[in-house]
Amino acid sequence: MPDAGKSDMVEARPLRYVDALREAVAQEMERDPDVFVFGLDVDDHKAIQGSTRGLLERFGPERVFTTPLSEDAMTGVAIGAAMAGMRPIHVHIRMDFMLLAMNQLANIAAKARYMWGGQWRVPLVVRAMVGKSWGQGAQHSQGLHSLFMHFPGLKVVAPSNAHDAKGCLIAAIRDDNPVVVMEHRLLYGTEAAVPTAPFTVEPGRARVCTAGDDITIVGVSNMVQEAIRAAELLGKVGVAAEVIDPIWLSPLDIDTILASVKRTGRLLVVDNGWTMCGAAAEILAAIAERAERAVQMRRIGFAPTPCPTSPWLEAEFYPNPGTIAAAAWDLARPGEPAWSPDPEETRLAYQTQFKGPF
Amino acid sequence: MPDAGKSDMVEARPLRYVDALREAVAQEMERDPDVFVFGLDVDDHKAIQGSTRGLLERFGPERVFTTPLSEDAMTGVAIGAAMAGMRPIHVHIRMDFMLLAMNQLANIAAKARYMWGGQWRVPLVVRAMVGKSWGQGAQHSQGLHSLFMHFPGLKVVAPSNAHDAKGCLIAAIRDDNPVVVMEHRLLYGTEAAVPTAPFTVEPGRARVCTAGDDITIVGVSNMVQEAIRAAELLGKVGVAAEVIDPIWLSPLDIDTILASVKRTGRLLVVDNGWTMCGAAAEILAAIAERAERAVQMRRIGFAPTPCPTSPWLEAEFYPNPGTIAAAAWDLARPGEPAWSPDPEETRLAYQTQFKGPF
């Protein structure tokens, strides 16, 4: 489903997102002895849901190791090692725990190069998984990408499929700046055609996933998948939606989105995060500043509440293909009666197949 | 310059912002024995630039005390004391240091009530000063309000004048939710008419500071003052700007802004923070979602860089009345030649009079 992008001439095979992440790291560790992976539990038998499986055996405990429960200091350690010329990949099993590392990330990593007059580079990768469902609740579910987008000096990427998981992670590892990689737990089992050889999905180019002239839908992280399903359902009722995956959130390829909106005149941004001061706010604002015509815009994301654990409440908390399609219909068919798709058709395999708890 | 709001029938006198903050706290401590103030240096002779002066003598060391350098745990302590029914005011001499407290604020304070089924209240106030100028640099200058706006469960307020400093702080202390109060160091010396008796400036109502039909300018924190000056200068060249101070950033009174934009058709948001996923992005997005007509919009804020120390570089980093007026002119007079005011006229006393370093 991702277009082949840079990699259409090369050998590819279906691979799961989780395996694509692991392959990216393994290939980069092979290529560059300065790359190492650390973080709580990266070296245990669960191996961060398998995303670090085999790395310890292959690269040894100097390059693959767990840490004490000390997110703040471990982030500082990663920064120092990166300044020293190594390429640490610091792994968090939940993005929520990065709140403990905000100071090092925002006050040191983001500013180290600038504040110290361009003397240093901080080639650091922070992998952070976003959880969902099965009672994960308020502290194991947060997509906090907008917090990191806010700070100049950080880069942020949110691959929505296995192809990009590999290409973005390799690009992040090779980048000379701190990069936060947001991974979605529920995407870990999804498959896409992924090139066998190393390749990069570089910052600065969004992907048009489906073409359409009626409305532009931008999805973030897993919401790209949900928007694509919504687009299918909208297609059946005659609304042609153009779904765009920004892939990299910072830097953000606003031009691709703008070009689409110029055609469609309508924009719906769907985020796996809160909307207030979120990535969706940024995209709407950036389009509003640039658009030369009137554009109908809306954003949807987490409900403005902490995430509840009860499945009945949680179902209302997240956007889904049904609510996305309904919102898109509203924008594209103003004045017409509200419509939303048959709930049965909105179920995505990656959601229904997920067996919790973590 | 602030309209009298709730307080136009009461006795008032000119008071400095810093003294208004202190008076608010003193009056509330007098009224409610559960209110206490703590944080690094609140009880030393500098008394957080004077904003806590006299409180120790009056209320004693059980209610006014310094802490170890432990922002993370002290925030947890404040949360626990608040849950227990007290009303802590936790003071940070720079907002930048709140990055050390993000986890407690976002993962506990913001969620305590919801996640635990409405069993508890967290009547916590966090006072945080934003620094500027005189070489404060990248780690002593950040307006991080948008980070806190992002989380449901937190409230955020940014008083732009002495009147609101008192009224908002009292409202924050009486609020049963965690409230982040963003104070601007350079505003500390500015004066306004402030009622003698306690009063509140409640969440949910923005203030229209100057009326105008050509363009709506929303300022945040000290940028309200700079926008008001810009409006004066614009007035001289025939552009009538309506300056709005949202006062409370979360909850945000978007209706007042929307009503103005409906008239003016043009919106400029000026923030004392970065624009990406910032408060300005939120305001543009919220208006773009609601506006029924085409609106020309723009936002300005910190340059997309860390804050430099060199005064020559720093001058380019911040918006000022000159850049605000020029941007407003661009929006309001499209097609006409660019204009910007005489730099001499853009100097605000509160900026030029500030003597550093802190």
Added chain:
Amino acid sequence: MTEDQLIDLYRTVRRIRRVEEVTAEIYPSDKIKSPVHLAIGQEHVAAAVCAALAEGDIVGGSYRSHAVYLAKGGDLAAMMAEMYGKDAGCCRGKGGSMHIGSAAVGMVGSSAVVATQIPVLAGWALALKRRAPGRLAAAFFGDGATEEGCFYETLNFAALHRLPLLLVCENNGYAIHEPLTRRRAIDDLGTVAESLGVPAHRVADGDVFSLARVAAAAVARIRAGGGPEFIEARVYRWREHVGPNEDFEQGYRSREEAAPWMETDQLVRLAERVDPGRRAVIDAEIEAEIAAAVAFAEAAPVPPVGELRSDVYA
């Protein structure tokens, strides 16, 4: 320990054990859509400590807090309903197993971010010192929590202010699957506490009677204004980190390592001292309570539409 105290302690430990065993039995049915972190094998720590506490004292812990909740007197039916995601749950279905708490019995909601309740309990202790002298707050946490910065920060602050705070570390030797040796150079957690001014006690074999004694003495000193104390209880977790099963076949630890702990099962040691007739009555009461709680949770209504948005703000 008086006979009544012994019986109460037996009842508490037995009740927790059985609640968690039943939870584990229900779990494969997927009716409980909440990650469960069972305390089986280490539930006597919460029981022994809470036995020394009184109404008005406050407790709080981590995601692994069923034991603390029940030992402090939490309503079982409300906890079951919470795990089922029902509106009658102690957190109205918004918290689940990882965040249980009950204002009614003085248990602050639990936090699933490791160590974060330690300073929060210190804040409670500060308030209690000012408003209710003689009362105290007790924070329960694991060995892993002692690696987080806020642990040290809190101990220093608590010592400085002589806060009525009891710090209870249930050292089960693992953080998820990582043993202490891969996370710490020094395995004596008490010396850290003492270096910060907090007297420390280690119960190296996790013996429930020693624990009860140590806790009672610490609580008495704290009530008298002596300031914070730290108890390290060495224990062992019998089940997997999260979920209902054993996990000795996974390779990170062995059944042999567990054996001595299982052989000295503190529940059995308590049971041996209680008259069998009495025990049978207690056990039957517990089974009846559990059955009723499960039935309640199953039958309880799901949260109403709109409940999603309530209680974000007070």
Added chain:
Amino acid sequence: MTEDQLIDLYRTVRRIRRVEEVTAEIYPSDKIKSPVHLAIGQEHVAAAVCAALAEGDIVGGSYRSHAVYLAKGGDLAAMMAEMYGKDAGCCRGKGGSMHIGSAAVGMVGSSAVVATQIPVLAGWALALKRRAPGRLAAAFFGDGATEEGCFYETLNFAALHRLPLLLVCENNGYAIHEPLTRRRAIDDLGTVAESLGVPAHRVADGDVFSLARVAAAAVARIRAGGGPEFIEARVYRWREHVGPNEDFEQGYRSREEAAPWMETDQLVRLAERVDPGRRAVIDAEIEAEIAAAVAFAEAAPVPPVGELRSDVYA
């Protein structure tokens, strides 16, 4: 200590002292629009420790880091230009006094958020251990920094991984105006370090000769793979926390408290051991260097327009 070493140490301390005194003299002119945190009175710590270091070792510190920068060999003219906000500054005018650093001499930029460089230096130590065995990283920080969570977290990690990390605490008894007694129950910082597995040394009188000895021995052990060590140097800050002046009239501390420290001025103690003729030459060289640096800073061009936006990303 050899005579050459003594002379070098004298030169270093004297140079730092005079640079800071001159900085203080210039300060009222407002040409330096940068908050300055002077180390006058405690500059010998950086000097004694850096004397034990070699090229390829890495240092880093707080906003109070002029001494570390100069002791590690940092270029004075570049530091002056930095304080003047000029493009020729060591951080191109983007860092100012609080953030000085120099890749050329192995000084990581300074951080004005207390304690934050401690884990960063540990990260350097990790990289050095892997890539340049025998080298080490040294973190300089104040007593206040030891209250931040990341201090403890770092020490535990460093001990666990036996990192080549020297932790140098300049304990001047104050964090801004707050004395240690209002921030800590226990004033022996070394016991905390030891409880985490980091051997600790205290130089209670701040004696420069003891310090040089202790540092040299620690550095040798660290180079040999012995893992991290902690040095607590008791010292006294003679000037106000930030700014050029004395502040004994402000009430939070007395001149009497300072007197013993001033009487045992370590610069004087060093000077007494250096031949006066030799000293005069050194002193003159230092004055000339300072005058040249100030002239350079004054004359240096301001940053060009557009420079604001460079170096946000590599």
